[in-house]
Amino acid sequence: MAILLRTEKLKKYFGLVSAADHIDLEIEEGVLTSIIGPNGAGKTTLVNLLTGNIFPDSGKVFFKEEEITHLPIHERVKKGICRSFQIMNIFPKLTVFENVLIPIFALMNKSLSFYKLIDDHLDAKEKAEHLLNEIGLIDKKNLTAGILSHGDQRLLEIGLAMAPEPKLLFLDEPTAGMNPIERIKVLENIRKLSREKRSTFVIIEHDMDIVFSLSDRIVVLHRGQIIADGTPEEIKKNEEVKKVYLGEEIFWQKR
């Protein structure tokens, strides 16, 4: 499998705190990768660095062997990298339908169209309906996004991240705060899309059930460094991983 994304000695410090400390990471196409680690391990920072939300102090990021270290967010999206956020980041005062239309118009290069009404863009509307169907929000398409339940807002968040049809998609705690049914729906979706090889997923999760059942590969971060990298089986046996999750001993024994 081809390597989609690669980092070279990626470094980011916030004051004296190392959020990313010489990270060398490769993400392969079609391999569902999870990034785990204790709180403050630098998981979100890593995603921020890879998607252009912040820039590294030093080191390089390559996407399909092309350097993108200092590329702004929107250009990375055009190349095929997108993400969802841990903290809700939707358009609360727009309807669910309008929410997904924004990235869809961008994908179709129609965001600059300023005379033709939205209603007359039938192809974009169709695409939006299709996406809403996929994430299971089609019944709520005319509701204002801000009044949706927490779980539905998370679904929309993931839908917005999927809308640009990225090659590589980072999901930052996609199922946080969802009820079990919604969670299953989201996971099924991820599994399906991953199997169809439409996107390569990189997931940040706290829920170990999800991580171990879903991932092909797990990367463990601790204090900005990769301390383990392998299949779920390998990670389960890794002594160092157990050490950083000290205090969650029971949790590890359970499996």
Place this chain on the structure above:
Amino acid sequence: MKRIKFFLLLALIIFLFSLPAFSGKYILYITIHILILSVFALGFNLLLGYTGLLSFGQAGFFAMGAYACAKILLILPSLLLGTMTGMIAGALAAFILGFLCVRHTRIYFSMLTLSFGMMIYSLAWKWREVTGGDDGLVGIPRAPLEIPGVFSIDMNPMGNYYYYYVLVISLLAIYLLYRLIQSPFGLTLKGIRESENRVAYAGISVRHYRLLSFTIAGLYAGLAGSFLPPLENTVTPPIAHWTHSAEPVMVTLLGGIHTFSGPIVGSIVFYIIKDIIVRYTQYWLIWFGAIIVFLVLVFRGGIVIFLIERIWPLIKWR
């Protein structure tokens, strides 16, 4: 609701077109001013209500439009050319200054626009050779509307042609803006207002879209400004002052920032209140300020929202 909206609109347009038949010169003069302020404020609201940027320097672009139009009319008396030059001058100034302003948001953006606006003001005040300094530009003709070889309409002050000219162009500009906010571009701007980060992750350069929005607002300010010289026959520096920038801010807040018609309704109320108070006292600004404060507090979210959410259900219920 939609049908009633349509008929109200139609009635308003018919009313505006038939206004010269039953009202005097003064009413027409005030109506032209309302139209100018409406166009000015609508452009401003594209920034505030739809892109989420509060500009305090719009009078600068208004003045660019007015001075550019005046200059053209003094050299070459053609109304259409003056209006177009005014529009382009406003848009061009907004594009150049916007390049620096849209790098920032919130209060930083507001302060930058305020200072750039005041720079244009001091330019108008000090650059005597071009702007006439504090005397301004005088003796601007109300040039005929003509396309050489096709037609020519005399804009004689005694006729009502200039009123129709402003009315038609204003309505056209308003209609285009109305289309714009319902287009994919308008939706994208609303997205930027709600969450610029999310829009960036849709693959859109937020800065470019802000700049475009700022330029369009400048174009509308320039258009509004270009209506002024043929009406007043003079242009003076105070139209570039920041107190003039406050007018679109005020009327937009009054009418409602999240409704398209807000700035128009605000402009109408603004001139009605002003016109009534001025008859009684020369300290009209004090009273005016007090009334505005009262209205903003009572009509949360603007007059239009108040009418739609509070008054309309009462009528419908009966």
